[in-house]
Amino acid sequence: MVSTKVTLCGIEMDNPLIPASGTFGFGYEFAEIYDINCLGTFSFKGTTKDPRFGNPTPRIAECDAGMINAVGLQNPGVDRVLSEELPKLKKCFHKPVMANVSGFSVEDYAYTVEKLDAEDQIGWFEVNVSCPNVHGGGMSFGTSPEAAAEVTRACRKVTKKPLLIKLSPNVTDIVSIAKACEDAGADGISMINTMLGMRIDLKTKRPVIANKMGGFSGPAIKPVALRMVYQVYDAVKIPIVGMGGISTAEDVIEMMLAGATAVQVGAANLVDPYVCKDIIEKLPEVMQKYGINDLKDIIGGAHNG
Amino acid sequence: MKQGIFEITENRMIAKNTYLMVLKGDVSDITASGQFINIKLDGFFLRRPISVCDVNADSVTIIYKVVGKGTEVMAKMSAGERLDVLTGLGNGYDLSKSGDRPVLLGGGAGVPPMYMLCRLLIEEGKKPSVILGFNTKDEVFFEEEFKTLGADVTVTTADGSYGLKGFVTDAMKQMEYTYFYTCGPEPMLKAIDKTATTSGQLSFEERMGCGFGACMGCSCKTKYGNKRICKDGPVLEREEIIW
Secondary structure, eight states, X not given: OOBOOEEETTXXXXXXXXXXXXXSTTSHHHHTTSOGGGSSOOBOOOBOSSOBOOSOSOOEEEETTEEEEOOOOOBOOHHHIIIIIHHHHHHHOOSOEEEEEOOXXXXXXXXXXXXXXXXXXXXXXXXXXXXXXXXXXXXXXXXXXXXXXXXXXXXXXXXXXXXXXXXXXXXSOHHHHHHHHHHTTXXXXXXXXXXXXXXXXXXXXXXXXXXXXXXXXXXXXXXXXXXHHHHHHHHOSSOEEEESSOOSHHHHHHHHHHTEEEEEEOHHHHHOTTHHHHHHHHHHHHHHHTTOSBGGGGTTGGGOO | OEEEEEEEEEEEEEETTEEEEEEESOOTTOOSTTOEEEEEOTTOSSOEEEEEEEEOSSEEEEEEEOOSHHHHHHHTOOTTOEEEEEEEESOOOOGGGOOSSOEEEEEGGGSHHHHHHHHHHHXXXXXXXXXXXXXXXXXXXXXXXXXXXXXXXEEEETTSSSSEESOHHHHHHTOOOSOEEXXXXXXXXXXXXXXXXXXXXXXXXXXXXXXXXXXXXXXXXETTEEEETTTTOSEEEGGGBOO
């Protein structure tokens, strides 16, 4: 019997599978088609202080081996997340959930984290300093070590729950940003958010996406994600939640070997709504194939020797 | 929503760049006209959302226009090939508001969903009129099929090469109706909204990510709040639309 259990910032998970924020709503859409309690956990839709409609459409463009999105953090705002979304989530998911939070100022981030902190079901915070689709916020906090550290410190002050900072790959040195977050009190690093990308329509000769640019995700970015997780694992002591192009059990193992304690699945959920359940069911078989008895043993395994 | 493997039993050209495909499989989640299915194709990351033309006990019929690389691949497929399909997507049309003599307006690739809707309305004893709009004669399809259902059919072409010259709204102006249902390109929907003298339901198109409400890729603002075209739509009521 193999073990798929992992422990992320002190909370044990049945397996390392986490549907990524923005691809899984507040869970209940997926609970209609399978029991989502098989998941390690999931990261709910990025929540901000105020309600947001997001960007104009088109917000989606297809690419070879991936997609671009420029949704722009559409969400009903923290008050309605608390009063409407989380009660619905609670009915279909009974494990600690990961709360994804975004903001447009340091105060915004802290405000939203503080409001959500009282919610018992929230196990971890995943603070997004890396959304490429909003102006004057999101990614601008994740592109310098100082700004990322400032957000981390502000959130640290208002919660004792595990605090993960979700980093952008659209930077020159992700390692220094990860270290700055660790020094500022983060309990973990979540990486990578989408890569800034673009498609142009040959018929209209204009960008496909109304916002012109958007976040590129899917299997095409997996090698970049693996490389960055590998680099950050060498530099920090706190755990890493790895993501970027994960869509199979083999991908999960590869990401853990690079240094991830848990693994998120994003774009793949949008193409195959059962993908996380399928990966979880397939994981023991693939572990056996590669001689892995305990998934915990392989975290960072690629760094050995 | 259901995911299933469907077998192609028919795939043929019925008009210029327009194909009819019949897919055999578990269709139990297709519960209303105006819903769509989402098809996975090898070599493409996102699925292709295509509206349901009709459904019976064990198969679903779709009609699609070749507009890009994905639909080009579909057009080359043969009977016996299998496809991974998500079914039961979207809200579909609400028949309860139709009155006795609704008018159904389909434009181009918006014609197919009118077929199942028309069939259901006739089964309920309603007397629907159907207006089918195309650019030109080569693109016209399903005129006979609607007549066979028992509907009163008018065809319009923008260039006048077949039927009434003009747009579906030109035919609509000359009609009396209790309600309207439509699907087609957005300029047509806008024109219908300006022309119509009754309430109605309009089906919208938008670039989608998932097609089942998870990604917020196809959101729109309505008078009743934000809606996802794929999940809360594609059919919206005339009264809620913000043009």
